[in-house]
Amino acid sequence: MTAAIRVEQVFKRFGSVHALNGIDLTVQPGEFFGLLGPNGAGKTTLISTLAGLSRPDSGRLAIMGFDVEADYRAARRQLGVVPQELVFDPFFSVRETLEIQAGYYGIDPSRQRRAWIDEILEHLDLTSKADANMRALSGGMKRRVLVAQALVHRPPVIVLDEPTAGVDVELRQTLWQFVRRLNEDGHTIVLTTHYLEEAESLCGRIAMLKAGRVVALDTTRNLLSRFSSHTLRLRTASDKPARLGMTRELTQDRPSGWWTFAFAHFDEIEPLLARIRDAGCIIDELEIGKPDLEDVFVRVMQEQNQEQIRAT
């Protein structure tokens, strides 16, 4: 099967900064793929090289089998990018902006094209703004237009670079509903975001980048079970758990009075609670937490920091 995105040994330096330091990545058609990493990890640089806006120093990139350099036009047609920065032409209306974008891709003005633009406008809740000038739109509305622009040529692969940065809750929900639908219709989606709960609920597979390298790559489910666990958190007024010698199981969150117990199976909870109860220790509050991607992210990044320290 032809990969939606194939990245092979891609290197890119800016002076002494290794923005991409040997990236290998394959995204299959139909995937909803997350690209995560701290600020400066190389996510936007990777997207720019995929879009042909920045040339790698070495390595190969292909979109739906088309080489980004050798077959630039064909590769670019396969890809819709929603950029991180709000770039727009202040002289045109929303509809004109989309018509012009369609023109860049050589799409004939036709009833079909107008129908698709109307559909995009509707799904992004932009219909009432179709004739408004771009200058007159709020930041969130402009971001919606950026999403619309990326979709105008019906690309099979859509890359969203932090599309929800500075966006209100309503647009986020509208946007994710629409992007989910595009994915269900067969579009490949690549998403970068700093909102890890969004990535967790949307992405089937995730790559984590740090300093231009892929430092974790797996299904979201595997990442969650490998690096994170369920937790039971409880708060007691006493320090009895420590005196009872349960500190191997329970870790104390000083000075809040909370204790945390990490477990893999729910049947591990009952015996622990029984021991606490038998010791006459009163639990004031109790909560159960699921494994979460933020936890995984922090762990992976900490491991990388430690490896870096060991290497120096």
Ligand SMILES: Nc1ncnc2c1ncn2[C@@H]1O[C@H](COP(=O)(O)OP(=O)(O)OP(=O)(O)O)[C@@H](O)[C@H]1O
């Ligand atoms: N045009 C450029 N000139 C010089 N350095 C650059 C340029 N573009 C990116 N860099 C550097 O390359 C590294 C990777 O930047 P990049 O923007 O790809 O990171 P990112 O993962 O997208 O970060 P963020 O989450 O902050 O958007 C950073 O150290 C950045 O300063």
